[in-house]
Amino acid sequence: MDIKLNSKIILEKEFKKAMKGYSVDQVDQFLDQIMEDYDAFEKILTELRTENTRLKEELQNASRRPQPNQPVGNTNFDILKRLSNLEKHVFGSKLYE
Template sequence: MNGDIKIKTPKEFGIKLNALEIHEKDFPTVFRGYDAAEVDNYLDQIIKDYEAFEALINLLQKQLYQARQNAVVRPPKAPEADLDEIMQRIRELEVYCWGRAKG
């Protein structure tokens, strides 16, 4: 793994809207409709949340990229006991089990 990642856009995550699209959305007014000021205030908060989410996604993608760049690939740890130690333990078990070492 070389750490190379493609920075994805919100659309690539399946997010349909962005802050600008929400901001530019125009709703027609109708008789006995919603209070336009209340809708605008609510949409303003949604826009702020979207901007925060987009910033967070970008930050996390950059941190992931940096973490992968800085990751150290370590070689596998060598076995604790070497072959001579293993053979000695086998001989001791043979003596214990059969009274003498084989071979």
């Protein structure tokens, strides 16, 4: 899916003139609009390619960095159990009065 046209090719395109052909001015105006669009598309495409390259590099660099250690085995149940044991130790029999 290669891009076959650019604004320079569009600008330099010559059409044969016929007696009952299209209005040259209208064709030129339309080609000018197409050239503007192609220039805008090329600019956007260049920006997106640059961003894509930058993001790929960031992704590669991120995968090379060591990941921080995640806490092991601390679930909500474990935390609640520890809290319960702590309350029993601190408050003793007063906890259930």
